[in-house]
Amino acid sequence: xxxxxxxxxxxxxxxxxxxxxxxxxxxxxxxxxxxxxxxxxxxxxxxxxxxxxxxxxxxxxxxxxxxxxxxxxxxxxxxxxxxxxxxxxxxxxxxxxxxxxxxxxxxxxxxxxxxxxxxxxxxxxxxxxxxxxxxxxxxxxxxxxxxxxxxxxxxxxxxxxxxxxxxxxxxxxxxxxxxxxxxxxxxxxxxxxxxxxxxxxxxxxxxxxxxxxxxxxxxxxxxxxxxxxxxxxxxxxxxxxxxxxxxxxxxxxxxxxxxxxxxxxxxxxxxxxxxxxxxxxxxxxxxxxxxxxxxxxxxxxxxxxxxxx
Amino acid sequence: xxxxxxxxxxxxxxxxxxxxxxxxxxxxxxxxxxxxxxxxxxxxxxxxxxxxxxxxxxxxxxxxxxxxxxxxxxxxxxxxxxxxxxxxxxxxxxxxxxxxxxxxxxxxxxxxxxxxxxxxxxxxxxxxxxxxxxxxxxxxxxxxxxxxxxxxxxxxxxxxxxxxxxxxxxxxxxxxxxxxxxxxxxxxxxxxxxxxxxxxxxxxxxxxxxxxxxxxxxxxxxxxxxxxxxxxxxxxxxxxxxxxxxxxxxxxxxxxxxxxxxxxxxxxxxxxxxxxxxxxxxxxxxxxxxxxxxxxxxxxxxxxxxxxx
Numbered sequence: 001x002x003x004x005x006x007x008x009x010x011x012x013x014x015x016x017x018x019x020x021x022x023x024x025x026x027x028x029x030x031x032x033x034x035x036x037x038x039x040x041x042x043x044x045x046x047x048x049x050x051x052x053x054x055x056x057x058x059x060x061x062x063x064x065x066x067x068x069x070x071x072x073x074x075x076x077x078x079x080x081x082x083x084x085x086x087x088x089x090x091x092x093x094x095x096x097x098x099x100x101x102x103x104x105x106x107x108x109x110x111x112x113x114x115x116x117x118x119x120x121x122x123x124x125x126x127x128x129x130x131x132x133x134x135x136x137x138x139x140x141x142x143x144x145x146x147x148x149x150x151x152x153x154x155x156x157x158x159x160x161x162x163x164x165x166x167x168x169x170x171x172x173x174x175x176x177x178x179x180x181x182x183x184x185x186x187x188x189x190x191x192x193x194x195x196x197x198x199x200x201x202x203x204x205x206x207x208x209x210x211x212x213x214x215x216x217x218x219x220x221x222x223x224x225x226x227x228x229x230x231x232x233x234x235x236x237x238x239x240x241x242x243x244x245x246x247x248x249x250x251x252x253x254x255x256x257x258x259x260x261x262x263x264x265x266x267x268x269x270x271x272x273x274x275x276x277x278x279x280x281x282x283x284x285x286x287x288x289x290x291x292x293x294x295x296x297x298x299x300x301x302x303x304x305x306x307x308x309x
Numbered sequence: 310x311x312x313x314x315x316x317x318x319x320x321x322x323x324x325x326x327x328x329x330x331x332x333x334x335x336x337x338x339x340x341x342x343x344x345x346x347x348x349x350x351x352x353x354x355x356x357x358x359x360x361x362x363x364x365x366x367x368x369x370x371x372x373x374x375x376x377x378x379x380x381x382x383x384x385x386x387x388x389x390x391x392x393x394x395x396x397x398x399x400x401x402x403x404x405x406x407x408x409x410x411x412x413x414x415x416x417x418x419x420x421x422x423x424x425x426x427x428x429x430x431x432x433x434x435x436x437x438x439x440x441x442x443x444x445x446x447x448x449x450x451x452x453x454x455x456x457x458x459x460x461x462x463x464x465x466x467x468x469x470x471x472x473x474x475x476x477x478x479x480x481x482x483x484x485x486x487x488x489x490x491x492x493x494x495x496x497x498x499x500x501x502x503x504x505x506x507x508x509x510x511x512x513x514x515x516x517x518x519x520x521x522x523x524x525x526x527x528x529x530x531x532x533x534x535x536x537x538x539x540x541x542x543x544x545x546x547x548x549x550x551x552x553x554x555x556x557x558x559x560x561x562x563x564x565x566x567x568x569x570x571x572x573x574x575x576x577x578x579x580x581x582x583x584x585x586x587x588x589x590x591x592x593x594x595x596x597x598x599x600x601x602x603x604x605x606x607x608x609x610x611x612x613x614x615x616x617x618x
Contacts, residue, residue, distance in 0.1 A: 198510055
């Protein structure tokens with residue numbers, strides 16, 4: 001049996017929700033073809049964006065590691081062959097590695113007679129991210145598998161609370177031609193923060209979760225703030241402040257660094273704006289600093305799903 | 310014109326929501342009679358629980374200060390006389406001073422031809438708390454005025470997001486015969502916290518807000534956790550851990566220090582439990598440490614409201 005699945009890009013952190021919030025995007029996404037292999041092995045191949053830099057050793061690739069965790073959890077007596085076509089550029093800040101991990105777990109699960117529940121898939125993918133990135137985290141893999149907006153209440157035990165993203169929430173993304181390694185983005189962060197910043201993040205995170213649940217886009221815009229992490233990382237992405245200001249001036253509800261960057265993500269109300277002027281403004285603000293960028297308009301999306309080949 | 314209003318006790322902090330979350334209780338409450346005074350003065354009298362220790366200087370009493378802020382904000386050309394009957398014991402951890410401030414603002418507002426909106430009343434009461442307690446805070450006054458569960462997204466500018474508390478949420482309270490000053494409770498707190506504690510509080514706070522909004526009492530119980538503040542304050546309330554454990558063993562969803570203590574508050578599902586065994590268990594656990602306590606069962610409540618005299 002051969003099955004094709006898609007696994008979406010995601011934005012992690014999302015304002016006050018460092019390591020907690022994530023949002024699935026409609027585009028871009030990876031496509032994974034999976035089929036059963038009799039001898040229990042995991043075989044992997046990768047094509048598409050940035051594929052030259054992605055390891056194809058099954059013990060070092062997040063998709064194959066996640067698939068292995070799923071097969072082991074199910075006690076499966078077979079292996080899988082995964083053919084990944086990357087639509088999401090690695091190191092861009094929109095969860096490329098997380099999408100592969102999520103897709104590997106989801107694809108392997110499609111071959112089981114008794115599929116495992118989403119929470120097991122999220123855990124498998126989060127653990128795979130731990131193997132490849134050095135830190136178990138679920139803020140990308142959770143929305144990649146479940147879709148919409150997700151809240152990682154707890155990693156151990158894992159609990160993810162999911163919220164259907166507001167219907168009218170548009171997403172504009174600008175990806176500058178700048179490299180930010182996840183490691184560098186982590187290294188600039190502090191070990192501790194003032195209590196007043198905890199209070200700020202708690203107040204804004206609770207409000208943002210309620211705004212998502214209610215589809216209250218005004219409250220969403222006022223709540224999507226980060227007092228700690230993005231300010232620390234702003235030096236890693238030249239022109240960040242100018243790009244965000246340009247997006248807000250063009251009508252965005254909020255504009256922020258996607259994940260650990262360098263993508264800049266702006267949210268907007270699809271009833272008020274088609275987003276084209278926002279991506280133009282973002283692209284233009286990068287250009288003023290002589291920085292090329294790729295930019296596009298999309299929306300919040302579903303999680304991993306089966307495609308009809 | 311003479312008007313009578315009630316102003317409820319509230320629980321602030323509420324698990325992960327230090328300085329952000331608050332919950333209005335059905336009982337106890339203060340009752341305030343208010344009437345117009347022609348010469349612009351504020352006159353105040355206080356009777357009831359703990360009234361001997363409450364200042365009646367209008368410049369030092371939170372109710373009269375809040376009333377003054379409301380009259381000034383409205384440009385009123387009259388003063389008010391406030392007669393407060395305290396049903397909420399001061400320094401108990403259930404927002405006694407906040408209820409007075411809220412009630413003072415709400416009562417003065419009842420006398421205006423064009424009443425001010427709730428957010429102005431919350432701001433007036435929060436500023437009054439700032440005068441009497443040394444720190445502007447809205448986590449008690451917001452639920453006292455609005456009712457239900459409240460999230461203070463931001464103090465400046467003030468924005469409060471309110472959530473109707475779940476219909477089946479019961480509250481059991483045990484008030485031990487122990488004094489905890491708000492000042493002492495603040496002094497034991499750290500100035501800064503590890504980033505992992507911020508992540509914990511953000512994840513749990515967002516989940517708790519969603520649990521309140523959805524009426525998901527299971528999620529509410531799992532989300533109502535505090536990694537930082539209550540652990541620091543546990544030494545201020547003898548037997549706290551034993552009382553909370555006793556409440557959980559008796560079927561509570563969560564058990565925690567109300568505000569800065571010494572009240573211990575347990576939440577439970579009214580469909581599963583009438584709460585009597587929970588208050589008995591809490592009282593018993595205090596008694597085993599030779600500590601007397603007053604205890605009662607109540608529910609989430611409305612905010613300030615007019616009573617028919």
